[in-house]
Amino acid sequence: MAKETGHKLIAQNKKARHDYHILDTYEAGLVLTGTEVKSLRLGRASLVDGFGQLDGGEAWLHNVHIPEYTQGTWTNHSARRKRKLLLHRDEIEKLVKKSQETGHTIVPLQLYFKDGRAKVEIALAKGKKEYDKRQTLREKQDRRESDRAISAAKRRERGR
Known part of the structure; x- marks a missing residue:
């Protein structure tokens, strides 16, 4: 089987650009289970209610809806569980400093596959x-x- 290359968009949060002033964007990897990846490969996800949170030096993505995989068994995942974001330490430290300012939040902008790996573009944003x-x-x-x-x-x- 050939290696997957390129950029395949899965989901986009168009409402985020309407509701927030985007200050800075980051590309982050995601820690996913097998059934989540299979569900994403079918192009099914929703970022509408999603937000990022920094906790104990780690970044987490909450409320992103990845529906259960239809052929999944007892190993299936819960649709809205929190997922760990993979960022560099200095990126997390920058986000911690900036997100503590009033009105700043972390929102997911798009979810995609890049060279076969699931990535999410998150943004530091200020509410409009x-x-x-x-x-x-x-x-x-x-x-x-x-x-x-x-x-x-x-x-x-x-x-x-």
């Missing part, structure tokens, strides 16, 4: 206020409208 979310939406709409106007002008220009 309601008016920040509205402002971001307004900027996105304005950008879209200006792009439309530019492309329409280009089409008219080509038509002449």
